[in-house]
Amino acid sequence: MEVFGDNSCSPPCNTLGFLQKNNSLDEKGRLAGQKNLLSCDNSDRDARFRLTETDFSNLFARDLLPAKNGEEATIQFLLELVDILTNYIKKTFDRSTKVLDFHHPHQLLEGMEGFNLELSDQPESLEQILVDCRDTLKYGVRTGHPRFFNQLSSGLDIIGLAGEWLTSTANTNMFTYEIAPVFVLMEQLTLKKMIEMVGWPSGEGDGIFSPGGAISNMYSVMIARYKYYPEVKTKGMSAAPRLVLFTSEHSHYSIKKAGAALGFGSENVILLSTDERGRVIPADLEAKILEAKQKGYVPLFVNATAGSTVYGAFDPINEIADICEKYNLWLHVDGAWGGGLLMSRKHRHKLSGVERANSVTWNPHKMMGVPLQCSAILVREKGILAGCNSMCAGYLFQPDKQYDVTYDTGDKAIQCGRHVDIFKFWLMWKAKGTIGFEQHIDKCLDLSQYLYNKIKNREGYQMVFDGEPQHTNVCFWYIPPSLRGMPEGEERREKLHKVAPKIKAMMMESGTTMVGYQPQGNKVNFFRMVVSNLAVTQSDIDFLIDEIERMGVDL
Amino acid sequence: MEVFGDNSCSPPCNTLGFLQKNNSLDEKGRLAGQKNLLSCDNSDRDARFRLTETDFSNLFARDLLPAKNGEEATIQFLLELVDILTNYIKKTFDRSTKVLDFHHPHQLLEGMEGFNLELSDQPESLEQILVDCRDTLKYGVRTGHPRFFNQLSSGLDIIGLAGEWLTSTANTNMFTYEIAPVFVLMEQLTLKKMIEMVGWPSGEGDGIFSPGGAISNMYSVMIARYKYYPEVKTKGMSAAPRLVLFTSEHSHYSIKKAGAALGFGSENVILLSTDERGRVIPADLEAKILEAKQKGYVPLFVNATAGSTVYGAFDPINEIADICEKYNLWLHVDGAWGGGLLMSRKHRHKLSGVERANSVTWNPHKMMGVPLQCSAILVREKGILAGCNSMCAGYLFQPDKQYDVTYDTGDKAIQCGRHVDIFKFWLMWKAKGTIGFEQHIDKCLDLSQYLYNKIKNREGYQMVFDGEPQHTNVCFWYIPPSLRGMPEGEERREKLHKVAPKIKAMMMESGTTMVGYQPQGNKVNFFRMVVSNLAVTQSDIDFLIDEIERMGVDL
Structure with a gap:
């Protein structure tokens, strides 16, 4: 045993007292009215405590x-x-x-x-x-560092983190009310709020949290198939005609993955052309529907992306919905990245028409800063999720339980066991309120606007597409001085293609910041800047630009 | 500010000191040689510390x-x-x-x-x-309580919990080495160890952690299809003949779910008959393969269950493997529940033949006490997982990174983002060693043996099947005194069917213990006892039996 006395304590205080409550206080089960038991006292040496060694x-x-x-x-x-x-x-x-x-x-x-x-x-x-x-x-x-811009998911929300620590301590499973009563109800109520924000008539709808946007998108394709060809569930794809799916060439690859996995075939996922901003051209959708029909294929499903991965583009949902209605197709909105904008009165118009969708993917773990994983698939028609996926396993979903077994949600899932992804999100919503998420989103979009304004006319920068960002994605080339005078052409393209990877490698070696890059179509490697972390400030945006210029100046 | 002095402190000590290290110590980054800074000192009032209120x-x-x-x-x-x-x-x-x-x-x-x-x-x-x-x-x-027996996943492993707390603090994503370097390598090394335990030649193989056993089983069906009919990935199920899958009538419903989801159709998942213990009868498999062929179907895939959900049965893998080899079928072993037994020298013989499988599902979150979710799909053939699932998204898996991009595992997955499920498992393995898992498994199986011996001849109990448990599952009816004299027949069946649900409801109302029940085939509701929690002792088994008798005596 020894007195530990040599640690200095300067503001902000780094000496903390942590005290177990005694049991009687603890039993109260509610904090209200309790004295708080954590302390930070720099003024008095006695506030420090004696310590024994634990070896x-x-x-x-x-x-x-x-x-x-x-x-x-x-x-x-x-x-x-x-x-x-x-x-x-x-x-x-x-x-x-x-x-x-x-x-x-x-x-x-x-x-x-x-x-x-x-x-x-x-x-x-x-x-x-x-x-x-x-x-x-x-x-x-x-990934929570204010200068980590590498992924759509970033940040470290303290409430969300607390939620995860509690979730892992509770260590339970979402499949039945029996073993996750509180979490099952939280999921139900949270889905209801999300459905209200989507705007389906009278707040009706269904949904489930899944292990990520790719799985949520896979659900949407499965449900669409079940809606139009329910016999596929029992008889397989041979019971259906040759079905085709439509999605933008800028959409997330998970639609194609779902097509491959579910037995449609990736070639039967037809890619739609986009405008210069990466938004689906509705006329192209209609043309491709007609073309498919002429070939004897049966169009089934259209995915509209709300916030594409690279450009942050929002497909025109209303125009796409018109075409889906005309040809009786399932409309899915992949709002994995852009769904969060529904929380913002200023930006939700970008998803205008989403209330006409049959299903929506929305990942709170992206734009809303919820810790990974947290993705919801929302479905307009009640009951179809269970219809599509139920197998009625007797050992798990006994009908003769003492409680209302409609709360046993497991048979709606393609999973059996399902991780509790809801609590952290529910807790963040409680702690921030809807307005807190709105502020988060508005702030991140403001920062992108700031970046856009800063570089759009700056020497050495070229925007990948014109116009203000729809989402927080800002796509640009940095042109090193050595390339600035060079005429357009293959040589310049080849050189420019190598700039972003080189700068990115330097960033990672120096560890100062991280931002993504990629090619897109015939466009050589460019930076894709995104902001989803509440910790980011304008100075961090400035820092990124300084770093790019510092590292790229001699390339 | 006030002195908080009214909490009593009695052994085991419930007053703890928690002290932030000062920064210079902290910067060392390694604990070795440091004084430990946590203390518990009851002997001296001065050891308590002054606290300010945080409101x-x-x-x-x-x-x-x-x-x-x-x-x-x-x-x-x-x-x-x-x-x-x-x-x-x-x-x-x-x-x-x-x-x-x-x-x-x-x-x-x-x-x-x-x-x-x-x-x-x-x-x-x-x-x-x-x-x-x-x-x-x-x-x-x-779910960590020593008297919670309701699910295959139970317990609260402290090391695993610490792993989860760290994982959520790191809040990253498994798709690239770029943002999860340590976790990606841990996954690779852990999969390698698991593959060694499966015993594939020269330790070769591949695998990935997925969000649960149902998804792992789904992977196995997808990969089997890709192996024999790779063109389905691009062209859909119409490029293949009418494929059928085989699995035991006692197997997990996820095989059927996978059949439905992936476009085979649940009717093309052919259920195999089992013996009285719930093990597949190999002759029935062969007969059904021949029957399917005669009807013009093409057998593709056989699932052998290693540890069935209800009976804990282990299908005879070697005999099934012989048939799979004879007819050139993919052999999958669903060891979601029983895979853990591979860690036990005493019990691993129950999976004898697993080294002949093409793929194996193994959920450390079940028998090995790892917190939810932690499930691996292991595949014998290297490269086929990526071949089956890759879509080569340029924005995520750039080929021109500065590091060896073969470590970017994301394109092997049907997911895009993927939760870090590896760290808690890796940390537990470090902390317990292989021998720690072995002890865990042996202890749980000993406890089941204890339960079996206790009730097999006890008045008021009837075993659902004869013989010692293969896994920790012990399935039994409790026969209340009122039914003991009653002749076999429909009336007794109907009454007995209601006993387990009634007792279970009473258990839940009183909150003293939880155990699962279900019907199976023509067998009315019976209890399925399982043990996977290291905290369970013989006295907890005794307690369960006492509770069942206390609650059931008057039924």
Whole structure:
């Protein structure tokens, strides 16, 4: 036992007291009226406390609960872990921290400073486990960092994180009310709110949370097929004519993946032409429907993208809906990325017509900052989700339970067990309110506007398409000075194609920021900037541009 | 500011010190050699610390990071949450705590003691959010409780939980090495170990973690189809003959679901007869293959179950493999539930022949106690997973990255974004070693043996099938005294059918324990006991039997 007295404490305070409540307080079950038990007191040395050493080098997993007398070791181990995590969190929001500390796969596999990824027969001590946790974070990528722009999902929402910690502590499964009563109801109520925002008549509809947008989109294709050809469920695709699906050439590849997986064939997913901004041209849809019909194919399904992955384009849903109605086709709106804009009074018009869709994918884990994974498939017609997927497994969905078994949602899913993805989202909605999500979205879109205005006429930049961004996507080429005078042509194209990858590699090596790039159609590699993290400010946008110029100036 | 001095502290100590390390220590990045900073000191009042109040009623989500000066509120909020969670964990392992506090859906929807599930436009205070967290746990089900036997997944592994907390803090996505370098490598190394345990020649093989066993099984059917009819990927099911799949009538319903979803049709999933123990009769497989061929169908795929959901039966893999080889069929082993037995030298013989399978589903989140979700699909042939699923999305899987892009695993998946399910499992494996999983499995199987021995000749019990359990499943009827003298017949059947649901309802109302029941074929409702939680002891088994008798005696 020793007094730990040499840690300095300066504002913001880094000495915290963490105290278990005594049981009687704890039993109250509700916080209201309780004294808060966390403290930060710099003014008085007595506020620090005496500490004994816990030697984790002699403790093992087997010493934790449910081991006899394992309570103390369990709590201390978890608190030590939380200490690692809270330090990570603080640093993630600190711009002096690197976004990543890049290493090649072979370097990590060889073992960085003793960080050994190999598994063995014998247990490691809890000390080593805590070291492994620290190293795992150290060599990872800080996706919550205000200068991480690499993916549509970014940020680290503290409420969402709290929700995830609770979810994993509850460690249950969504398939029945029996073992997830609260979560099942939260899912139902949250889906109802989302459906209201989509705007289906009288708030009717159904839905389920799935493990990501690709699976949600797969659901939409399955349900469409079940609606028009229910016998496919039992008899297979041979019971249907040659069905075709339509989606934009700019749409997410998951529609094609679904076509391949579900037995349509990827060639029967017909790609629609887009305008210069990446939006579907409705006339092209109609032409391709007619062409397919002429060939003897049967059009089934149209996907309209609300917020495309690269351009952030919103397909004209109303015009597409007119055509779907005319030809009696299923209309799906893939709002995995853009669905969040429904929460914003300023921007929801971009999804105008979504209330005419038969199904909608909407990933709160993208634009709304909910931790991964959180994706919903919403369906206008009640009952069809269960009709499509139910297999009525007797061992799970017993009809003779004592409660209303219509709350057992498992048979609506293509999964059996289903992770609890709802709680973090529900908790964030409670904590932020609808207006909180609205502010989040409006702020991110404002930042994109800021970036667009900053670079649209700036020397050395060329926009991939003209006009203000519809979503937070801003697509641009950085033209290094060496290429600025060069005439258009193959040589310039080849050189420009290599600029973004080179800058990206430098960014990753230096660890200062991360942004995505890709080619698109006949366009050579360009940067795709996106903002979905509430931590981003204008200065971070400025920083990105400075970094691109610093790294690209001599290319 | 006030001194908080009225909490009693008795062994096991419930007063804990939690101290942020100062930054210089923190920067070391490795624990070795550091003094541990957590303490529990009951011997001295000075060891307690002074606390200031944090009034969460005036704090909102917007006051947390990334808010300016939000660090302190963030840490305190998270610690308060951790306090709630660690109390929940302690009680989960305390047998005097109820497994659940049952309420009907309408009761929870009406709002229990102010627990309001509805979402609104305006934000709630952090105080309310913490109350909501507490209530969510209060009205949930303690799946980690030593008397929760309701599902194949149970228990609350502390290392696994720590892994989940870290995973959600890292909040990243498995699709590229770029943003999940450490996790991608952990997945690769862990899959390699699992493949070694399956025993494919020279340790070759491939695999991926998926969102549950149903999706893993779906993968197996997709890959089998791609192996024999690769053109289905592009041209659809019309490019293949009428394919049929075979699986046991006792197998998991996900094979049928996959058949329906992927366009085979559920009727083309042919169910195989089983022996009295629920194991496939190989001769029936061969007969049905021949019958299908005679009808002009083309057999494609056979699923052998290693650990069936209800009986815990292991199909005879070697005999099935002989037939698959003879007729050139894909052999999948669904070891979602039984795969864990591969870790046990004593029990792995039950999967004898698994090394002849083309693919294997194995859910560490079931028998191995890994938190939900954690399921792997393993595939013998390298490259076929990517061949089957790749769509080569340019915006995600750029070929011109600076690192070896073969580590970008996303295009092997039917998902796009993919949750990090590997870390908790990897961390548990590190912490327990292979021998730790072996001990876990052996212990759970010993407990089932104990239950079987206890009730096989006990008055009032009837086993659903004879013989020792192959897995931890023990299936039995409890016969209340009123039915014991009754002759076999429809009346007794009808009455017996109602016994398990009634007892189960009483269990849930009283909250003392939970165990599953279901009918199977022509067998009326019976209890299915399973053990997968390391916290279970013989006394918990005794308790279950006492409860069944206490509740059932007057039925």
